[in-house]
Amino acid sequence: MSIKVEMLRAFSVTAAQGTLAAAAAVLGRTPSAVSMMLAQFEKEVGGTLFETDRKSRLTPLGQLVLEESQRAIDVFDKSSDAIRRHAISTAGIVRIAAVPSATVALLPDVIEAFRAVHPDVRIEISDVDSATVRARVQRDEADIGIVSARPDAPLEGERIRSDDLGIVCPENGPIHRAHLDTQGASDWGLLSLEPLIANPLCELVDDPIVSELRFSSTLEARNTTAILSFVRRGLGASILPFDAVRNQPDGVEFFVPAHSVSQRELRKIRYEKEMMRAPVIAFWKLLDR
Incomplete structure (x- = not known):
């Protein structure tokens, strides 16, 4: 018999719950079934994983095995989710992680053009900041990432477009x-x-006043819609790119300071070691429109 993911999961849940009864309740199994699975697992591992029969304390080996078990379960679950997503969309799937301003200003037109040619492909959009975009691409949780960067930043991915950063503030404030x-x-x-x-x-704004104000700020938001809503309510002002506010709501004003003009670039990135599937390639190319 070899180690199975069910064994890893039973061991991980038991270690977290501390008793066979509690673990059995979480796993939907009987305590005796969980106990038998743990015994088989210890036999395969070749050592004792719990210090007592109460399962409340791990041996040093058990602690090491727990870390590996949790890592393996995480990989298995992510792969299972990916398989299910592909099964849902037989034509394929495109996973996009993008900064909020790109989600608002760039993606609607790209999605419309993509769907005209690939109507059956499933599209998943994650609206996150640049650091999280990079992490998701590296972890293969996104096929394409769209990040914000300063024009003079080290080359990363491929440039899509650039626009001016400006101040968004309440009207007549x-x-x-x-x-x-x-x-x-x-x-x-x-x-x-x-x-x-x-x-x-x-x-992205190279100005000491902005750095000082950001450090002392008591309100932070990462979603463009939320930022504009807060500004409209008179909670303060913020910095956004022109693309994000070109169709700004009533009660909000936007302008680019004449002095110390700052720009941001939108860049598309992908995991270089991963071969892109046909739908992903098609979406990648449309981002240059």
Whole structure:
């Protein structure tokens, strides 16, 4: 008999629950069935995994085996999920992890064009920050990633487009009025007139005032829709790219400071060691439209 994933799962759950009865309840098995599976597992491992029959303490070997068991279960579950997703969509699947502004401004047009040619392909969108996008691509949890970067940042992936970063603020609020008074000669210092709603894009602005305000900010959001909602409610101002606010809601103003202009690039990335499937290739190419 060889080690099976059911053994790993039974051992992991028992170690977490501390008793056979509790583990059996979680696993939907009888305590005797769980006990037998653990005995078989220890036989395959070749050592004792629990210090007592009560299963409340692991041996040193048990602790090491637990870490490997949890890692193996995680990989198995992710693979099982991927298989199920492919079964749901026989035509294939495209998993996209993208920064929020790209989800709002870029992806709708790309998805519309993609569906015109591949109507049966399943598309999954994750709306996350750039660091999480990179992590998901590296862990093969996304086929394509779209990140924000400064134009002078080290080359990563392929450039899609660039646009100006600017201040988004409440209409007729202190920042908006001060901007009008400058007659187009505003700078990032206007952000100090209202609380800053911090977000990862603030890191792309090379200005000491922005760095200081971000450090002291008491409100942070990573979703473009949420940021615009907070601004509209008068909770503060933030920094967003033009693409994200081109169809800005009522009650919100956007402008690009005349001094110290900052830009961001949208770049598409993928796991280089993974061969892209045909639907993924098609979506990847459409991102350059």
